[in-house]
Amino acid sequence: MAAVLVVAGAGSAGAEPVDRTRTIEWAACPDGLEGQCGTLSVPLDWNKPRGQRIDVAVARHRATDPSRRIGVLMVDPGGPGGSAALFALSPVFSPELRARFDIVGIDSRGTGNTSPILCDDLMSDAPDIYPSDEAGFQAVLRYNRRVVSQCRARSGPVFDNADGAAVARDMDAVRRALGERKISFFGLSYGTVYGQAYAEMFGDRVRAVALDSVVDHSADVLRFVGDRAAASDDAFAEFARWCDRTESCVLHGQDVYEAWEAALVRADSRPNGRQGLLDSMYYALREPDWGWAAGLIADLPAFRAADIQPNYSSVRLASVCQDFSLRLDSFREYARMRADELRRSPIMRGSFLGHDEVMACAGIAGPPANPPHRWDIGKAPTILVVNGRHDPTTPYAWAVNMQRQAPRNTVLLTYEGWGHVAYDASDCARAGVDEYLLNLRTPVASCPAVGP
Incomplete structure (x- = not known):
């Protein structure tokens, strides 16, 4: 039997007023995609809110059954490098999710149409990343420093303002622009880093968060x-x-x-x-x-x-x-x-x-802008963590550790199978995620494997 989660603010009632100074001008999406596309102006550096600004690309698929609309479901496909805007308009989501949510995707900084960082052509003649001695390792450091310097110069200041915490702040800016008091979120793979950050920073603005194939943001280099x-x-x-x-x-x-x-x-x-x-x-x-x-x-x-x-x-x-x-x-x-x-x-x-x-x-100067740390989601409602037991990309051990860090308000759904991303692999996992997002009920503890 599924247990009911008691989560405050389960709908979009009581939505906060739209910030009319920072709105999204919606238009038809290009290439015949079903949905609306637009941009929102946000601070380049959230520590300098009155400074330089950038436009983040946003797409929305409106709820197909407005009379039963729950609210906004923000989504991210991970990568990094995946376009959340395109993901929001994709047929990945079940008909019921598409009926009851406005599904919204925000291209994270450096991806899609949000100041894309494109430097692959600068990465020729890379040294062996399995060096056998100090000289080989130093060659990696010299190469990395050159590539980073050139990529930063080409990309501009967004290069130093594209960490997960900045993306979470962009998500909240979009929430405000949409006039929603709370949002739901569904992230896959690296998209779970953004979901974790949002739940930490804006837990009281969260209705539900589902994290599929989690990247453990507390991992040090040896665990990583x-x-x-x-x-x-x-x-x-x-x-x-x-x-x-x-x-x-x-x-x-x-x-x-x-x-x-x-x-x-x-x-x-x-x-x-x-x-x-x-x-x-x-x-x-x-x-x-x-x-x-x-x-x-x-x-x-x-x-x-x-x-x-x-x-x-x-x-x-x-x-x-x-x-x-x-x-x-x-x-x-x-x-x-x-x-x-x-x-x-x-x-x-x-x-x-x-x-x-x-x-x-290796060799990048300075500390990380959004350093790894123990997950602190005391203000968030119960969060669903989903992971395949035999996933080589986001290990099951990471999901278990995430649940251990926040045992009071996380629930772990284990897909007993293989591969990366459970939502696409198992009807049971898909149903469990949908039931949680739609009705705030925990799914069964595990889902059986489906043959590869």
């Missing part, structure tokens, strides 16, 4: 990489068990672990072959696409490009590097991190994503 490394090995072990019991797996009847090691050796004869194989395997486990994973081991040409956010490599310099303390400054620090990573992930040789992000941030 190590937890993901362990999760990658766990995901591989799940794939190997599937091959053992599934006749259609091309590796069925073989020792999958021995075949994997042999494939890594074969890959050594190709340029970037081993790392390319490891990276491709990570994405196959993340999907999850276990047929692709087996094909990678059986036939190296099964490599294929991964689907990542459009400007992820650029915007992470201004977001991830400012939301986490990932500033390795010496080879000694790197060697300690790498040893722990390999200890926790002997099969996958570490975390592709975690390692890559840490090395992109």
Whole structure:
């Protein structure tokens, strides 16, 4: 039986007056998209509210059943680099959510149409991000400092004002412009960083928050990489068990672990072959696409490009590097991190994503603008945390830790399956999120796995 959550302000009644000095001028969205698009002027630096301003891009899909409208549901697809404005207009959401909420997406700073940070062309000739000595590590630092300097110069001041706390303040500015007293929020993956920040800073303005595949904003550099490394090995072990019991797996009847090691050796004869194989395997486990994973081991040409956010490599310099303390400054620090990573992930040789992000941030000057810390959501209502048990990108351990940090007002829904983002993977998880957002009722504690 679902337990009812007692949450104050469950509707849009009592909405605060619209701030007429900062309104959104709505117009039809381009490219025939169903919805309204506009911009809102906000301070570039929220610590200097009377200073320079920027326009954040906003999109809205109006509730299709206005007579039963609950209010506003802000959404974010994560990345960083994903356009929340486009996400809000997508068919991802259930008909009932679309009927009862105005679904609103705000392109976070540096993404979509909010002062996009586009610097991929500055990132040629990158050094090896797995250095074996001090000289190799120093080459990474020199490269990073050059790229950051050039990207900052090209992007302008938004580059130093794109952290998760700034995005949360933009969300609240949009709330005020819409005249809503409270909002609901649904974030995926890195979008959960924005949801966490909003619940901390504006908990009394929250009706409901659902966080699917959570990025633990309390993680230090060792957990940021190590937890993901362990999760990658766990995901591989799940794939190997599937091959053992599934006749259609091309590796069925073989020792999958021995075949994997042999494939890594074969890959050594190709340029970037081993790392390319490891990276491709990570994405196959993340999907999850276990047929692709087996094909990678059986036939190296099964490599294929991964689907990542459009400007992820650029915007992470201004977001991830400012939301986490990932500033390795010496080879000694790197060697300690790498040893722990390999200890926790002997099969996958570490975390592709975690390692890559840490090395992109190495050497960046100054402390992060929105440093990691223990979650403090005392003013927020009960928040729903959702995570796959075998997710290699946002480890299940992160979701458990988030719930432990705020046991009085968080509920954890476990999807017992694989891959990244539970809402798309399981009808049960989707129903649980919808029930919470619509009726403020907690779902069942867990949802069964659905075959990949």
